[in-house]
Amino acid sequence: MAEGQEKPFIYMDHAATSWPKAPGVIEAVAKAMEEDAANPGRGSHKMAVRASRVLFDTRKALAKLFRIANPNDIAFMLNTTMGLNQAIKGMVQPGDHVIATAVEHNSIRRPLEYLKAALGVEVTYLETDASGRLDPNQVKQALRSNTRLVAVNHSSNLLGSILPVAEIGEITRAHGSAKLLVDAAQSAGTLEIDVEAMGIDMLAFPGHKGLLGPQGTGGLYISPQIDPVPLMHGGTGSQSESPEQPQVRPDRYEAGTPNTPGIAGLKVGVHYVLNETPQKIHTKEWDLTQRMIEGLLRIDSVRVLGPEQGRNRTGIVSIVVDGIDPSETAFILDQHYNIAVRSGFHCTPLAHGMAGTTGTGAIRASVGYGTTEQEADAFVEAIAEIKQHYR
Numbered sequence: 001m002a003e004g005q006e007k008p009f010i011y012m013d014h015a016a017t018s019w020p021k022a023p024g025v026i027e028a029v030a031k032a033m034e035e036d037a038a039n040p041g042r043g044s045h046k047m048a049v050r051a052s053r054v055l056f057d058t059r060k061a062l063a064k065l066f067r068i069a070n071p072n073d074i075a076f077m078l079n080t081t082m083g084l085n086q087a088i089k090g091m092v093q094p095g096d097h098v099i100a101t102a103v104e105h106n107s108i109r110r111p112l113e114y115l116k117a118a119l120g121v122e123v124t125y126l127e128t129d130a131s132g133r134l135d136p137n138q139v140k141q142a143l144r145s146n147t148r149l150v151a152v153n154h155s156s157n158l159l160g161s162i163l164p165v166a167e168i169g170e171i172t173r174a175h176g177s178a179k180l181l182v183d184a185a186q187s188a189g190t191l192e193i194d195v196e197a198m199g200i201d202m203l204a205f206p207g208h209k210g211l212l213g214p215q216g217t218g219g220l221y222i223s224p225q226i227d228p229v230p231l232m233h234g235g236t237g238s239q240s241e242s243p244e245q246p247q248v249r250p251d252r253y254e255a256g257t258p259n260t261p262g263i264a265g266l267k268v269g270v271h272y273v274l275n276e277t278p279q280k281i282h283t284k285e286w287d288l289t290q291r292m293i294e295g296l297l298r299i300d301s302v303r304v305l306g307p308e309q310g311r312n313r314t315g316i317v318s319i320v321v322d323g324i325d326p327s328e329t330a331f332i333l334d335q336h337y338n339i340a341v342r343s344g345f346h347c348t349p350l351a352h353g354m355a356g357t358t359g360t361g362a363i364r365a366s367v368g369y370g371t372t373e374q375e376a377d378a379f380v381e382a383i384a385e386i387k388q389h390y391r
Helices: 025-035 046-066 080-091 106-119 137-142 165-175 260-276 278-296 326-337 349-355 373-389
Strands: 074-077 097-101 122-126 147-153 179-183 202-206 218-222 302-304 316-321 342-344 362-366
Touching: 025 046, 025 260, 046 074, 046 260, 074 080, 080 106, 080 147, 080 179, 080 202, 080 218, 097 106, 106 122, 106 147, 122 137, 137 165, 147 165, 165 179, 260 278, 278 302, 278 316, 278 373, 316 326, 316 373, 326 342, 326 362, 326 373
Parallel strands: 097 122, 097 147, 147 179, 179 202
Antiparallel strands: 074 218, 202 218, 302 316, 316 362, 342 362
């Protein structure tokens, strides 16, 4: 490379949002705005019907991906956070007890802390080991007669650890009254998910990460066996004569005009994932993480967080470089190496407590399906150079 020439851009922030999107996503968004821009469900004219078809077809694709029997049990949300708030605040009442883990994102923790203060709800946070590993028996031991909800992430957004959701689902079903809510922010599209086989009662997922769709999209699967109180009330285009929110799904949980263009792009992303398969995507991302970990472990004073090399994880590799502030390392990676990562506390302070990084935070490099081995190697080489030359 000629002196002064900018290095190729390397994007390693897929845990925040994926880039680039699946082929055809941008075109689908534009087509929806140009040709299907009417308000779905708010009219019987042709354009409104086409807009409604966009939503229905996307629901069907998501139902196929997550093994959901009825696509109407999927409500579109703006993001995972909105889905989690709908699930938590729609289910938990005064006097209830909730179980979560110490590696939860603030999208679970903050609603729970709000309910603790506002309603006196009891919350138990189960600790993991430093790598993010959780023994499902901890859930069984923490269950009470008033446990209403068990809320866990499928994979930690800091550590990349994968929680034993199926085992937890078996435990909650045996309990009876406790329902299982899963945060699939880091797993939707990259890990196999079968809501029935895994005992999942509610699944919150983003459209803009592993599903390779636009930002402002996501959803919440709600088991037909439960009926959370809607988070929002308003126009749905159905039963407009009634002052009450409709009982019929998905209208019950979709007040207001949806993001039809974004959902049109999401449909393309979901079909891309279905075609490639989550198993194939996960295998490639896991191979990349193992390649990165192997190289990082050769660098003195670099600590790799999460499951040790060889153990299963999602496409996240977080590190701490002794003697260098993570934010400064991320700045150097961006400015001098043209590598995009995230530093700080990643909206999951309890997980940093489990990892022993509360005082420092960490650098998070997260790969995607399109990340190459050359890009993974470039990140490792950049960390080695920074460590060698930093003063």
